[in-house]
Amino acid sequence: MHQTHTLKALSLAAVIGAAGLLPASALAEVEDYVIDTEGAHAFVQFRIKHLGYSWLYGRFNDFGGTFSYDTEDPSNSAIAVDIKTASLDSNHAERDKHLRGKDFLEVDKYPDSSFKSTEIAWDDDGTGTVTGDFTLRGITKPVTLEVMQIGTGPDPWGGYRRGFEGKTSFPLKDFGIDYDLGPASTDVEIILSVEGIRQDG
């Protein structure tokens, strides 16, 4: 009697184990990608309204990161990006100097910014949301990017690539920037456009 129970428990454990192995075998479908910053097929763009009359675009030139993509279950993917804040570039040296200074990013004190995904929800149509911890100016807060896959496939040089674009926006003051740029310019949009090269083998 006692023994039967044990056997039952064992077989149950085996079933659970087998079930548990299924996602484990799905894990084998997870592809690892390095964001192609070397070939500059990736961009960390931002834009903010100027006086409410136009969009001002800028970007961070120095960043890097990786992502994984689960072909069976895209929600099981992940992304991490590190950004060097001093590499800010809005195509105007004096404005960049101001944006790097204490009124904005204070890059001497906070040279690093990062984004690390915590939760990904993927729809069947190739769009989804990526929620993660965004660190800027020493403050870490969750932000959610609206993401879509742009495309994927082999490249002409024997590699395999996959690309996404994600957008989010947040008030500058969420990250301790309270410089008055006017009522139309309180929020900044971040556009993360990445192409990853699959790391095979």
Next chain:
Amino acid sequence: MRIRNTPDSYGIVAVTLHWLVAATVVGLFALGLWMVELTYYDDWYRTGPAIHKGIGILLLGALMLRLGWRLLGPQPEPPAGHRPFERRAAAAAHVLMYVLLFGVMLSGYLISTADGRPIDVFGLFEVPAIISGLPGQADIAGKVHLYLAITLVSLAGIHALAALKHHFVDRDRTLLRMLGRGSATETAADSRAPSRAPSHT
């Protein structure tokens, strides 16, 4: 007052240029410190820096004129009553102030021209960017500009205190000479008389 210097006194050109440069440096220093604290919606947010740059370029012209005049004409000897230490210190301070002036102006130029944009001088003419695109150019030049300017104004303050000391404590002609007055030979029939002032000790 003569146009040119004599071995004993400053002429009107040297005196004018001296006080013009002095007033401009103090004015630009105050304007510079003030304008960087302005916020985006201040009326002076754009005009402050524009004036600062325009005057700065004109100051460079005045300074070159001043150096040229100095090299061209006779340079008055130090007043006879000055001790060897005072002569050496004064000469060193003068050289250092010239070096700092050029350093401040060069670093200011490098901020504004960091991305190849020229400096506009009141719409009259533009100074083209010759050196641009150095790594961190605007930021590094900005720091150098501030610290050199602080050093320059501090040294000019010591220079002014020394002049006041000569005037009120030593009661000699050091300050009066730079006001275009007080030459020992001013009223003398023979302007070539040796400038050995009566000993006042």
